[in-house]
Amino acid sequence: MADRLDYYFRQRVTEAELDLGFALLEKAVHDLAADLRIYGVVSGGVPSPHSPVPDLSIDLTAPARAYDNLGQRLFFGTGQTVSCATDLSGIPTDVSTAGSERWLGVFLRFKRLLSDPRTDGNSQQVFFRRDESFELVVRQAAEGAVGTAPRLALQPDELLLCDVRRRPGQTQVLAADIDTTRRQAFVFVQGSSVGVTTGGWNTLAPATPTVQAALDAIDAELTGHFAGTTHRHPATAVDFTPHGFVGANTVQGAVSELVDDLAAATGAGQVGAGGMPGNPNPLAPGTVATQLTALLGLLNGHVGAISNAHPASAISAAPHNYIATTNVQAQLQSLVAALADSGAANPGASRVGSPAMPGAPVVMAQGTVASQLFALLIGLNGHINEMFSAHPASTISVQDAAARLNAGNVEDALAEVMLALGADHYRANENVGAGMHRAIHQPPFTGTKALLWDAQGTGAGGARLRVYLDADSLWMVMNASWNGTQWAKTSGNVGALRLGRNTFELLHENSSATVFTNWSRSWRLPIDNNAVNSAFELSGSVRETGYCGVKMYNAGSASQFLMQGNVVSFRSRFPAAPSSITLAVRDSSAGVPTTQVQTITRDGFAFTIHANVGSSNWSYWYGDYTAIA
Amino acid sequence: MPIEELTNEDVLQRCSACQSTARVRLATLSIGVGSTLPDDVDGRVLRLPKCPTCKAEEFLIRSIDGQPMPTPGNYAHLHRLLVDQLHAQLAKAGRVDKRLGKLKLSELTSANRKEFFPDGLKLPATPPEKTVRAL
Numbered sequence: 001m002a003d004r005l006d007y008y009f010r011q012r013v014t015e016a017e018l019d020l021g022f023a024l025l026e027k028a029v030h031d032l033a034a035d036l037r038i039y040g041v042v043s044g045g046v047p048s049p050h051s052p053v054p055d056l057s058i059d060l061t062a063p064a065r066a067y068d069n070l071g072q073r074l075f076f077g078t079g080q081t082v083s084c085a086t087d088l089s090g091i092p093t094d095v096s097t098a099g100s101e102r103w104l105g106v107f108l109r110f111k112r113l114l115s116d117p118r119t120d121g122n123s124q125q126v127f128f129r130r131d132e133s134f135e136l137v138v139r140q141a142a143e144g145a146v147g148t149a150p151r152l153a154l155q156p157d158e159l160l161l162c163d164v165r166r167r168p169g170q171t172q173v174l175a176a177d178i179d180t181t182r183r184q185a186f187v188f189v190q191g192s193s194v195g196v197t198t199g200g201w202n203t204l205a206p207a208t209p210t211v212q213a214a215l216d217a218i219d220a221e222l223t224g225h226f227a228g229t230t231h232r233h234p235a236t237a238v239d240f241t242p243h244g245f246v247g248a249n250t251v252q253g254a255v256s257e258l259v260d261d262l263a264a265a266t267g268a269g270q271v272g273a274g275g276m277p278g279n280p281n282p283l284a285p286g287t288v289a290t291q292l293t294a295l296l297g298l299l300n301g302h303v304g305a306i307s308n309a310h311p312a313s314a315i316s317a318a319p320h321n322y323i324a325t326t327n328v329q330a331q332l333q334s335l336v337a338a339l340a341d342s343g344a345a346n347p348g349a350s351r352v353g354s355p356a357m358p359g360a361p362v363v364m365a366q367g368t369v370a371s372q373l374f375a376l377l378i379g380l381n382g383h384i385n386e387m388f389s390a391h392p393a394s395t396i397s398v399q400d401a402a403a404r405l406n407a408g409n410v411e412d413a414l415a416e417v418m419l420a421l422g423a424d425h426y427r428a429n430e431n432v433g434a435g436m437h438r439a440i441h442q443p444p445f446t447g448t449k450a451l452l453w454d455a456q457g458t459g460a461g462g463a464r465l466r467v468y469l470d471a472d473s474l475w476m477v478m479n480a481s482w483n484g485t486q487w488a489k490t491s492g493n494v495g496a497l498r499l500g501r502n503t504f505e506l507l508h509e510n511s512s513a514t515v516f517t518n519w520s521r522s523w524r525l526p527i528d529n530n531a532v533n534s535a536f537e538l539s540g541s542v543r544e545t546g547y548c549g550v551k552m553y554n555a556g557s558a559s560q561f562l563m564q565g566n567v568v569s570f571r572s573r574f575p576a577a578p579s580s581i582t583l584a585v586r587d588s589s590a591g592v593p594t595t596q597v598q599t600i601t602r603d604g605f606a607f608t609i610h611a612n613v614g615s616s617n618w619s620y621w622y623g624d625y626t627a628i629a
Numbered sequence: 630m631p632i633e634e635l636t637n638e639d640v641l642q643r644c645s646a647c648q649s650t651a652r653v654r655l656a657t658l659s660i661g662v663g664s665t666l667p668d669d670v671d672g673r674v675l676r677l678p679k680c681p682t683c684k685a686e687e688f689l690i691r692s693i694d695g696q697p698m699p700t701p702g703n704y705a706h707l708h709r710l711l712v713d714q715l716h717a718q719l720a721k722a723g724r725v726d727k728r729l730g731k732l733k734l735s736e737l738t739s740a741n742r743k744e745f746f747p748d749g750l751k752l753p754a755t756p757p758e759k760t761v762r763a764l
Binding site: 518579581600610 | 631669671673684693703
């Protein structure tokens with residue numbers, strides 16, 4: 001593999017000859033790497049911001065291995081820190097212009113490390129060891145605008161580890177400033193040097209059977225595929241995960257199903273729709289179907305509305321004839337104003353046409369309502385001014401919408417009315433006050449009590465008189481009416497007089513009830529043979545005050561105990577014996593006798609006085625009694 | 630001169646003649662009105678003291694069993710119940726004329742008390758004489 005030197009017996013070898021042996025061997029190794037095109041960074045040398053505190057340097061990981069284009073090996077076993085503040089010439093890499101940036105290139109290159117110095121035969125100092133080593137080089141490109149600043153070209157005998165960006169005022173190199181896209185990574189062998197077997201391939205047809213050609217063919221196919229110019233997929237060949245209402249598992253099926261579903265009657269229900277503000281009607285979030293339904297409802301409600309659909313002022317209208325305004329509201333107002341106009345110049349009636357009307361003896365000519373009204377007025381005035389022969393009453397019909405008459409014309413109706421009126425009243429031509437009553441005749445009425453008379457007198461609410469007649473009695477009632485089952489008050493107390501065939505009764509009601517059937521107090525005079533009585537019989541809460549008294553005289557010759565009494569009859573019969581009788585004296589003898597009541601009944605009580613009365617002396621008591629029951 | 634209120638101790642009396650009121654202690658009352666003669670006494674009658682203002686004198690008469698009663702709830706009915714209860718309380722306490730012996734009278738039933746005197750033995754109704762004067 002290497003060029004060889006054949007040292008021979010008893011050859012006196014020189015330094016150059018020995019060095020040549022190593023050089024040829026080393027050249028063979030380097031040529032092997034160069035021939036195989038092996039170069040680039042095998043591992044390590046990965047850049048990162050300086051740690052622990054970033055500054056204008058970067059750190060490189062170790063161990064790092066690489067080969068340059070000459071096949072020389074580059075290696076460092078410990079981490080390296082590279083300052084980016086200056087380049088390999090010591091020139092600062094700062095960016096001076098705002099809005100600009102500068103790219104640096106951090107390169108790795110081969111270097112010999114000389115060591116073990118010795119003195120040769122010429123008394124010259126030489127280094128016995130020349131080890132393989134490396135050095136890190138920072139190069140800077142020209143400053144340029146952000147995004148367009150140039151980058152350094154790759155160096156033939158160096159390997160680019162990374163690009164570093166410098167910015168104005170920068171004090172730290174951060175991860176975002178380190179770019180490894182151009183890093184010269186390890187290349188083991190050129191693709192064009194590696195063959196491939198293409199016999200079983202269906203799609204790829206590389207120009208030559210090499211990896212490079214095969215990759216070029218793949219790139220061409222992918223480029224054409226991605227650009228859509230060649231090898232496009234049928235949609236049936238693209239998988240689709242079923243989702244929502246789409247159950248197909250290919251794009252073709254999914255698209256077809258989507259189109260079909262959306263085109264179906266229920267398609268609108270599959271499309272969502274967000275809420276939309278609006279006034280007066282917003283749309284709630286939902287689907288297109290729900291929103292269309294809502295809109296249809298609103299539209300139908302609007303179209304079908306019989307009121308408040310639009311302000312008429314929002315509907316335009318073309319001016320016409322004497323209506324000069326341009327919307328419905330204004331035109332209606334103009335029309336109303338025109339029709340309501342009662343002025344002489346353009347009265348409303350003159351705006352309304354009317355056809356000719358046949359008739360006899362008068363015919364109405366065609367014209368306007370105004371002209372026909374005027375013609376009617378002329379005719380009517382002429383008719384009214386006729387004194388005697390305008391009409392006989394028998395030629396004027398009576399409509400009698402309420403059906404109160406038998407007659408069909410005015411003459412017969414007047415006769416009928418006068419017949420009814422004259423039955424119980426005097427007529428004006430009978431020399432008696434017109435309308436004065438004769439005997440009042442009434443037919444049988446319905447109900448339990450028939451109202452015969454209802455008089456309001458002076459109109460005072462509490463003095464309304466009603467006269468009723470039922471099967472037995474005549475009732476004269478003040479301030480109440482019969483509602484069919486009971487008496488109903490108008491206001492305050494109620495008084496009544498009932499005259500029956502066997503009873504005469506005065507009645508009074510003073511409770512707070514508004515309707516009643518029992519009177520709170522009554523004076524009843526029974527007048528029939530079975531229970532006749534000369535006194536009123538009372539009911540309810542009653543009282544009676546009357547006068548009573550007794551006087552007695554002692555004609556004896558000595559003082560003695562005297563007692564005298566009588567019976568007091570009540571003027572009316574109480575409903576029961578009173579529960580209280582009070583005696584109030586009006587006049588009495590000086591020695592007031594003791595008074596007492598005894599044996600009390602509903603008709604009266606026994607009243608007595610007693611006292612010790614002196615000889616030839618009087619003893620008496622006169623006063624009022626008040627009985628309460 | 631009806632009575633308007635009855636307690637265990639006294640009775641409130643309103644004079645029919647002058648409308649003044651006075652409380653009369655039950656201990657001063659006794660059932661029975663009559664003279665000093667042996668048989669001259671009416672056991673249904675109770676004499677109240679004379680009105681301190683006008684000297685009018687009231688007699689309260691209790692009802693007889695079977696006697697027609699006024700319309701329940703009206704003034705006459707309530708006053709009669711009150712008078713009967715007063716008689717019953719006095720009889721129970723022995724406040725009876727000696728000539729009448731022992732009297733045992735029925736007191737107001739609890740049902741009647743609850744129905745007609747829910748707030749105590751008071752007359753809620755307006756007496757006729759007051760109504761007349763008010764009108």
